[in-house]
Amino acid sequence: MAHEEFEQNLALYAVGALDPLERQALETHLTEGCQMCWSALKDYRETTGLLPNGLPITAPPPGLKGRIETAVLAQVLPQSAGATDSDATLRTPDGDVTIRTPAPPVAVPAGDATIRLPSQPATRTAPQAKAAPVQPPWWAWTTTPAFAAASAALVLGIGAYAFLLNSKVALETAQRQQTEAALQQQTVQAATLRQELAQSQQDLVEFKQRTLPALQDAVAQREMDIERMRIQLAQKEQELVGLYKTASPKDEMLAMLQSANVRVLSLAGTDAAKSAGGLVLYDAERGKAFLYAFNMPALPRGKVYQLWTITTKPVSAGTFSADTGRKCRHLARSLQAKSGITKFAVSVEPEGGKPQPTGAIYLHGSL
């Protein structure tokens, strides 16, 4: 419900015309502290507070005030006499009420509770009352049994009240001490937790400062190691390729020598290379040929040797360079001309080779 609706209901609330649910809702709204509604309600209550002025005056019964005062005294006196009722508001009066209590018997109507108190049996003051002269002094009433009984009751009452008050103070003191002890314990626990939290935060900071750089260094070192190993691996692979290139012709030459299908062809030097010579192992079935040459003329710069297989025309079988000592080895693994080869020849060609021989022929031989 909106504030405006509550505000509309304030007049009905003040005059008591709201249904229970509406009243509860409005009281909840008021309890929540809506000052505008409280202010408006105050005016409406002042209005309803004046409404009885529109009634004809009906005087209360003459004895009503006495009845009310008697009832008030009946409530006040038992508490000053040490009643055990624990009503805090009435049973712990201030000193004024307690002290004034004995006086009212003069003004209080007969039959009041305070009048009945002195009716108890007289004690040692009774004989003095009997021995009093016909015209007793003004203070003589203080020696009557009734006064003695009332005094005794008053003393007992004060004593009991003091005892109750003392007990209450002791109880409250004990409760306060318990509360203070609990509070102190909570404070200590809170301080301990705060200290542990600070230590944990410090540890975390130190861990970060100490461990993270080390981890970063280790990672960097690992990365460097990996890079170095990658370089080494590349070198090894290159070396392996070199070794393979070096070792393979020998191995394959040996393998070809062990084959029954391989034919051997001798190559002779031409006029351009009279001292040169060589031989070819030719495996027609697998299309392979292995050349071994010696005393080959030195290659001019930018030139290579090129092996040719000749059927009806020369077909390149690859280029090669000279090994140390002017020796040459060359393996042609996949000859383009796999059948019908009648001759082999070696010429000098530009780097990269040529489709057809263009340079001087150094070696040649026929099957």
Next chain:
Amino acid sequence: MDLSPKPAASGLDPDLLPRVARGDRGAFGQLYEQSSTLLFSLAFRILGDRDSAADLLQDVYLEVWRKRVSYDAARGSPMAWLVTMTRSRAIDRLRSRTAKGHGVTDPIDHSPAVQLADGKPSPLEASAGNETRSLVGKALTELPEAQRKAIELAFYQGLSHSEIAAKLNEPLGTVKTRIKLGMDKLRTVLRPCWE
């Protein structure tokens, strides 16, 4: 202590309740003298007989004595507080009586407001010379009959607006509007009494 009844008072000595709160029985007596006639008139109007009204008033004053600290000056004047408390307790008794099957008189047709509307204030009111009573009586007589009747049914008989609507065979919204309009008019006219 003077036991004679006093005329209705429009207000209370503002110092009385704080003194009663301190346990001042003399102040308590003055509180009774200044408020009892108005409160008794209210209780009698609601309950319809003097004995019940007297019993109720005794309970109310004892409650004031016991719960004297519950009064909050920020929420209203002392008299408004006492009227609210007396009316509330009286309505509770009225409902309790109704629940027990006792007959409830409906004094609305011969209500005091109607008497005031006749322009014949009671001798006590006249002797009191109370401007507040005159102002309230005039404000009530100037209200439309339907508004005044709805307010009185709620305030003096404890009927909710839905009960009033059922009793008068009127639409619910109409009754709410009548009460709201009537209360707003009374508030405007009577405002000088508390400001």
